[in-house]
Amino acid sequence: MSVQQPSSQQAPSRPRTEKLSDAVVDTNPYSRLMALQRMGIVKNYEHIRSCTVAVVGMGGVGSVAAEMLTRCGIGRLLMYDYDKVELANMNRLFFRPEHCGMTKTDAAAVTLAQINPDVALEPFTMNITTLKGFDAFKASLTHTDTGKSRVDLVLACVDNYEARITINQVCLELGQIWMESGVSEDAVSGHIQVIIPGDTACFECVPPLVVASGIDERTLKREGVCAASLPTTMGIVAGLLVQNVLKHLLGFGQVTRYLGYASLQDYFPTMAIRPNPECINPLCRQSQAAFKVKAEQEAALQAASAPEEAAPAKADLHEANEWGIEVVADEPSGPAASRAAAALPQGLEYSMPVASMDASNLNRDAVESNDDKLEDLMAQLNAMSK
Amino acid sequence: MSAGWDSETKETVKKIPLLTIRAGPRDKEEWGKRLKEELQALIKYIQLNKATDSDWFTITSGKDGTTWEGKCWYIHNLHKYEFSFEFDIPATYPAASPEIKIPELDGKTAKMYRGGAICLTVHFKPLWAKNCPHFGIAHALCLGLAPWLAAEIPFMIDEGAIKTSS
Ligand SMILES: [Zn+2]
Ligand SMILES: [Zn+2]
Numbered sequence: 001m002s003v004q005q006p007s008s009q010q011a012p013s014r015p016r017t018e019k020l021s022d023a024v025v026d027t028n029p030y031s032r033l034m035a036l037q038r039m040g041i042v043k044n045y046e047h048i049r050s051c052t053v054a055v056v057g058m059g060g061v062g063s064v065a066a067e068m069l070t071r072c073g074i075g076r077l078l079m080y081d082y083d084k085v086e087l088a089n090m091n092r093l094f095f096r097p098e099h100c101g102m103t104k105t106d107a108a109a110v111t112l113a114q115i116n117p118d119v120a121l122e123p124f125t126m127n128i129t130t131l132k133g134f135d136a137f138k139a140s141l142t143h144t145d146t147g148k149s150r151v152d153l154v155l156a157c158v159d160n161y162e163a164r165i166t167i168n169q170v171c172l173e174l175g176q177i178w179m180e181s182g183v184s185e186d187a188v189s190g191h192i193q194v195i196i197p198g199d200t201a202c203f204e205c206v207p208p209l210v211v212a213s214g215i216d217e218r219t220l221k222r223e224g225v226c227a228a229s230l231p232t233t234m235g236i237v238a239g240l241l242v243q244n245v246l247k248h249l250l251g252f253g254q255v256t257r258y259l260g261y262a263s264l265q266d267y268f269p270t271m272a273i274r275p276n277p278e279c280i281n282p283l284c285r286q287s288q289a290a291f292k293v294k295a296e297q298e299a300a301l302q303a304a305s306a307p308e309e310a311a312p313a314k315a316d317l318h319e320a321n322e323w324g325i326e327v328v329a330d331e332p333s334g335p336a337a338s339r340a341a342a343a344l345p346q347g348l349e350y351s352m353p354v355a356s357m358d359a360s361n362l363n364r365d366a367v368e369s370n371d372d373k374l375e376d377l378m379a380q381l382n383a384m385s386k
Numbered sequence: 387m388s389a390g391w392d393s394e395t396k397e398t399v400k401k402i403p404l405l406t407i408r409a410g411p412r413d414k415e416e417w418g419k420r421l422k423e424e425l426q427a428l429i430k431y432i433q434l435n436k437a438t439d440s441d442w443f444t445i446t447s448g449k450d451g452t453t454w455e456g457k458c459w460y461i462h463n464l465h466k467y468e469f470s471f472e473f474d475i476p477a478t479y480p481a482a483s484p485e486i487k488i489p490e491l492d493g494k495t496a497k498m499y500r501g502g503a504i505c506l507t508v509h510f511k512p513l514w515a516k517n518c519p520h521f522g523i524a525h526a527l528c529l530g531l532a533p534w535l536a537a538e539i540p541f542m543i544d545e546g547a548i549k550t551s552s
Contacts, residue, residue, distance in 0.1 A: 083500060129485075131411050131452055134477035161511055162482035169478050185508075204481065207515065280408075280481075352515040357404075362520060367403040367426040374418060377425035378447065384432050385444030385456065 012117035020046045020073065029116070030073060042250050049118070051249050052151045054078035054141060056128065056167055058104040060092035060234035061181050061241065062157030067094055068242040069119075070112045076120040077112070078140065078151065079105050082127040092231050128170075129162045138170045153245060154178035157238075159227070161208065161352075168203035171195065172283040177248075181241045184210065187228040190237035191260045192244055198275065198291030200257060202284040205276035207350040211260035211269065233263055262347055269345045280355070390509030391533060399528045401434055403427045408519035410479040411452045420480075421451040424522045431524040442535075443471075443527060451475065454484075454523065458531060460539045465550035467539055471531065480519040483511065486531050494547040495538050504534045 014029075022034035036042040053074055055062045058081040066079055085099040085107050099107035105123035112121055128137040143150040154176055156167045164180060171178045175197050183190040189211040195202055240259055247253045257272040275288045344350075372380075391399075405423040409416030428445060435441045445456035452475045459468040469488050476482040485503045492502035499505060510530055514521055521529075542548045 086500075129476045129478070129482060130474050131477050134412070161515075162476055162478065162485065165478045165481050166476070352512045355516060355518045357517060357520055362404055362406070365400075365404045366406050366520075367423045367430075370426070372422070374422055374425070377422060377429065381425055381429055381432075382446050384429065384436075385446055 013114050014117060017118050020049070033072060042252050045250065047250060048073055048246075049075045051153075052076040052078070053245065053249075054080070054151045054154045056080045056137075056154060056156055057158035057163065058083075058108050059157060059159060060089075060229055060231065061183060061238045062155070063092075063094035063104065063108055064235055064238035065155060065157055065181075065242050065245075066108055066112060067115065068238065069245070070116045072242075072246065073116060074119055076122070076151075078122045078124065079108055080124045080126060080128060080137065080140075081105050082125060092229060093235055129166050134166060134170070137166070138173065141170065141174060141176070149174040149176045151176065152249060155241060155245065156180045157241075159183075164203055164208070168195070169281075169283075172197050172202060172281065172287060175287065179241060179244060179248075181237055182208075182210065183229065183233050183237055185227040187230045187233050188264050189260070189262045190233055190240075191258065192237065192241045192256070193258045193273070194244065194248075194255060197284070198287030198289075201273035201275050202279060202281060202287075204281045205279040205284060206273060207352040207354060209258065209271075209273065209344070209348055210351040211262045212347055212349045214262065214264050233261075236261060236263075258348075260348055265347075267347050269347045271345050271348065390507050390513075391529065392536075395528065395533060398434070399525060402431050402524045402528060404517075404520040405480075405522045406520070408480065410477065410481075411450070411475050412477055417451070420522075424451065424524070427522050427524040431528065442532065445523075445527075458488075458527075458535060459551075460535045462540055462543055467543070467548060468551040480522070483514045483521075483530075484523065484526055486526065491538075491542070491548070494542055494545075497534070497538050504531065504538075506530050507533065 017030070020030045020034055021028050022031065022038055024031045024035070030045075034045055037045045051074055053069055053076075055066045055069070055077065058066065058079055062079075062081070066077060069077055081104040083104050085095045085102055085104055087097065087100055089095050090097060094111075095104070095107060096111075099111075102110075103123075103125045105125050109121045109123040112119060122140075124137075124140055126136055127133045141149055141151055141154070154167060154171055156164055156178060158164060158167070159182075167178060167180075170176070177194070177196050180193040180195060180203065181191070191209070191211055193209070194200060240261065244255055244259070248255045256270055258270060260267075260269040262269070275284065277285070277288065279285055279288075403423075403426060405420065405427060407416055407420040407423055409420040411417050413420075432441070432443075442460070443456055443458040445454060447454045453472070454475070455470065455472040457468055458471050459466050461467075469490055471486055471488050473484040473486045475484060487502040488498075488504060489502035492498060492500070497505040513529065514526070517525070539548070
């Protein structure tokens with residue numbers, strides 16, 4: 001995999017760092033980060049240099065997340081976007097007026113290389129939702145020799161369902177952990193979510209979960225606008241996201257599975273979202289089965305090595321060991337519809353309904369099966385367009 | 387069906403045949419079957435429109451059915467306004483709905499994303515998700531493109547942003 005270089009190269013601001021120093025001197029860019037280790041918050045801060053993170057979407061959340069990771073000294077950063085910087089982006093952080101007209105990925109690569117020349121930067125200017133984009137995106141995350149993922153984490157910083165579904169599919173295919181983030185179209189709420197194939201709900205297990213803004217949808221005026229945005233909400237969500245990334249990569253604190261932010265009430269709901277055994281995505285169901293086997297093997301090993309200790313419930317064991325978080329009570333099992341209708345923590349809601357169609361309606365209204373050839377149907381459609 | 391569309395649109399969409407095959411362009415075998423259903427639904431929809439003298443678009447696809455283009459038109463005060471539209475079938479279709487673009491209107495209305503992708507109502511994606519995988523291209527045109535034209539074209543005419551094509 002060749003490393004793409006930012007299109008307009010500038011001289012690095014300082015020489016590359018060989019080994020991180022914890023010397024508290026004005027010239028050491030890592031002194032305050034290494035202090036985390038001195039203080040005992042983090043065991044091995046330098047581990048971050050061996051980590052690779054992919055940031056998908058370099059908008060108001062992704063660009064800020066990329067800057068945070070760069071300043072933290074992440075080893076390698078892959079950045080994806082297909083858009084250019086515009087003056088309309090200036091209400092958000094990171095990009096500057098002089099970047100207008102550049103692709104977001106190139107503008108970010110130039111800026112981030114200046115901030116920290118130790119980070120290996122790979123900008124990818126592409127739309128991941130198209131047929132070609134999907135393959136290119138997946139290939140860019142894949143190690144050419146092993147066929148396995150070459151990144152530690154994928155961050156979804158996109159603003160649409162189609163891109164999230166794409167990331168979900170690629171990460172299921174690669175068995176890759178990812179973190180989702182989002183800001184509401186009215187700019188006053190947001191969320192972050194961890195997705196571990198097989199262990200947590202995937203993005204198709206249940207409808208996307210968002211924070212209820214507390215604003216009546218019917219009173220929201222949408223004439224002449226697409227979406228609102230605030231640098232504050234986006235900056236906060238980027239901060240929550242990267243904090244979770246650091247905890248995950250460096251192994252400190254609790255990695256929150258779902259964290260919402262409702263700015264109007266300053267309310268931060270959290271929850272765990274269990275995988276849906278009837279998830280529509282067959283790869284997700286496979287991942288769930290594989291995860292179950294692995295968790296049971298680990299539990300058996302644990303029990304064998306420490307027989308005198310009272311073993312906690314199997315399902316909780318893995319959670320407690322790997323994540324050190326309390327497991328939220330199981331959601332009601334059963335069909336997806338009843339699961340989705342089940343009570344969510346106050347302030348959280350599904351942003352979309354569960355797919356449902358009455359079988360008799362479908363029988364009555366479905367296309368009739370016919371023996372026409374594809375080419376004939378195409379010709380028939382084309383003839384109607386004359 | 388939820389709010390967000392006029393009663394005529396609601397009545398029309400009910401008459402478009404539903405699709406049964408859940409397959410996207412990455413599903414090599416099944417995609418052909420899905421594509422046949424898409425074509426059947428589109429043909430039925432255009433026939434319905436022609437029968438009620440409310441024909442408003444033409445459409446054609448590339449050989450593999452992953453890229454589509456056509457013309458859509460809108461009559462306002464007896465003047466016809468016609469535009470070219472296009473879209474690709476997303477890799478994760480039908481979970482992801484198609485993103486319909488009218489490149490020539492890019493920058494002429496706020497209800498559009500860069501590149502000319504129309505900004506659908508907040509009700510579109512929830513309804514698409516609820517009916518997945520039974521809604522197809524014909525439903526997206528009926529519930530997405532048609533209402534967008536009805537809402538945005540008069541506005542753009544008033545603004546002087548577009549001119550009639552007849
Ligand atoms: Zn799933
Ligand atoms: Zn919009």
